[in-house]
Amino acid sequence: MWIFGGRSAPGDPSETCVGRIVAWMIAQQILNGLITGSVYALFALGFTLVFSVNRVLNLAHGAVFMSAALLSYYLVMIGTPFVIAAAVATVVAGGISMVVEFVALRRLRRFSPHVMEFAALVTTLGADIVLVSLAHKLTAAQTVRFPFGTFPNQFFLLFGLRISLLQIIIVLSVACMLSFLVFYLYRTSAGLRLRAVASSDRASLLLGINPNAVYAQTFFISGIMAGIAGVLIALSFNSINAHMGESYMLKTFVIIVLGGLGSVPGCVLAALFFGVAQTLCVAYLPPGSADIILYALLFGMLLVRPAGLMGNAANISVVGRNA
């Protein structure tokens, strides 16, 4: 009961004090969880964007994420200032993602949708394996770390909670990317074209829209999002290896199922929730129980609301005011 400090008898200062500390610790964990969750959101949104427009689960998304992290590491190692390394790695990730689209999907589109969807699982998985194996070779299967001092280790106090400079950067970049995405999708003619293709590629053709250009565009944006997430995660945990994308892909599956496939707000909410739940599980429950709880949650969600938190109601092609 001492979590709620106020409940203890007045005049028992020690108990009140302990209660405050525990509440503060939980608040700190929730803040950390929200920040981790915001990176998940960025990563998962890129995946969702591609799914909404291309009807394809891009299994190479995690490899693009990893490529950006690894590339930023190599750039820093040859003396590039971190900010430039991060920017270059992000843009290159967008490029790699476009190449994945071109190589793994472009030629499949001439087949009927159900054939294409299945074949796409195989080809994007192939692209994933190529990128991961390449990274595996490059790193000699080792985990690599940014040299000490790559990013200043500064802390600030926010309403009594500790927040690092890196965490602030994370929140800012995710917020920027999210605002950009919403603006792009719902306020520009390129975004309108994109949502048109998501709605019907055949009708789009008759309206003078080149779907291939739109597909390439979605993969570029999605790759940029994976890239930013990759660099931020690499920096947060200061640990980069060829397989780092895999666990994020798994998390993304949970998040998009929780949030509803194709839903922007659902994806963000689910990712934040996932981040908080995971952080709290890791902090307060026995080791290894976090995954059990999170996947049980996923299972429960599928039983109760198979379409997810915001399934159907709000996927990307849907009008702006639902976003």
Place this chain on the structure above:
Amino acid sequence: MLRVENLVAAYDGIKALRGVSIELGPGEFAAVIGANGAGKSTLLNTVSGLVRPVSGKVLLDGKMVAGLPAYQIARRGLLQVPEGRMIMGNLTVRENILLGSLTRNGRTPAHDLDGILDLFPRLRERMQQVAGTMSGGEQQMLAIARALMGAPKVLLLDEPSLGLSPLMADLVFTALSKLHASGLAILLIEQNVHRALEVAQRAYVMEQGRIVQEGSSRELINDARLIEHYLGGAVAAA
């Protein structure tokens, strides 16, 4: 304006068009009629570039467009309102219409948004509605409005009356007559032979991938054999 010469198209080697020739002058309104499976939609889709022709020519303003990707043909002003309407059901009416205007490619539209909404007043009240929640007739109006926003040189329509109540179909055909009167070149595909011959000046009759007859609507409507053939039981019952 639009000239189709000896167009041949096939699905997996099975010919659906066996040398179709059609001509549509500026401001002309022609119809293509024929039974189910005659190849009418295939004709429009080949002209629009959705189906690649095996051989033959499609000329728009004297320029060859056959073989170009569909989106480029649309940008040149050959706009199709497809069978089944194909509106973007998730977008609002306003967004669908806006989407149409992205096809203009520098052409000045003969009808601005206001003019189009005068033609289809029902759409005016529904600009914020999600298009997929509208009735079939309203969706058909939206599909036509969307194409008009793209400043078409030639408007192709594939069975716009399909699944519409007689009243709704009337509204659509009245709008088409008005568009024709304003000088738009229209090629209409219809199963509803009577209605098609009422609004169009000329008509082609299609059968098994070929044009088997052509003439002015007045000639064709008095052709008892033709009417019986294509309306079959419907006329017998009437």
